[in-house]
Amino acid sequence: MVVFDGGGAPLQSEQVVAKVRELGQQPVTHIVVSHWHGDHDYGIFRILDAFPQAQVISHPHTRAKLDGNSLDDTFLTDYIPKIRERIAARTYATGLPISDADVVRYQDILDNASLIDQQQQASKLSYPDITFEDKLTIWSGDREIRLLHLGRSNTAGDVIMYLPAEKIIATGDIDVAPTPYGFGSYPKEWAQSLRTLKLLDHVLLVPGHGDVQRDDAYLDLLIETMDLVSTQMDGLVAQGLDLEAAQAKMDFSAVQNRFTHSDVFLDRLFDIWFKTPITQAAWKVAKGQDPELELE
Ligand SMILES: [Zn+2]
Known part of the structure; x- marks a missing residue:
């Protein structure tokens, strides 16, 4: 089975593994990373834990950026105190009054802060084993799976399936x-x-x-x-x-x-x-x- 964008946090990728097992289409043979942003890569090591033979595929730009990347685990350290301040003052960073809906959304982040923190600390970078410039075709049984880089877009290395x-x-x-x-x-x-x-x-x-x-x-x-x-x-x-x-x-x-x-x-x-x-x-x-x- 080929997985496309297998998760940005360990928990997400564990859900992907559970879904693969539920579908009964093991093993995962390839994991495609559409681009280098962490929400598409930081969890996939969990899929590799479950299916160590799986190969990770991306555009060369994605591999190069991941190679120079470092995990951002300061999000909560920086963000949580700001959220507390905003809720207390009932204003956004801009000084405008905060909406009731956003108070609920911010509170949800505060309530889940320890889980988010734990997931960030547990995240890991995974590096592609195979890169291609424009086009790569994978045959999974008789299913044709085309991976295409259509040009620079959201990043310089976006891949679609x-x-x-x-x-x-x-x-x-x-x-x-x-x-x-x-x-x-x-x-x-x-x-x-x-x-x-x-x-x-x-x-x-x-x-x-x-x-x-x-x-x-x-x-x-x-x-x-x-x-x-x-x-x-x-x-x-x-x-x-x-x-x-x-x-x-x-x-x-x-x-x-x-x-x-x-x-x-x-x-x-x-x-x-x-x-x-x-x-x-x-x-x-x-x-x-x-x-x-x-x-x-
Ligand atoms: Zn994304």
């Missing part, structure tokens, strides 16, 4: 819902990758995060959004604006509501996970800089 007979695509984080992640990404090429992906005959898209997609409506929105980001940023950089000035001019109003439907929580996620980081990344790409450098 395509099952041509079943017409299923697992996208990794080049398709993430309800709001995309924009950290260290390449919006212009990302739009192109999504156009290429859309051409693959498919009936089901399994995104890197979020619900399974049965039509291309969200994919089309992503393409429109990446085009919007790169077109605007190219114009702003051509005008000679610095990052701060360019950031102030970026206008997401044509697309934002279609992601967030004016939900306050989703609007905040869209800001934090997409608008701010994709603007910074697009700026760096337009300036010929490496957008992924400061993420390690």
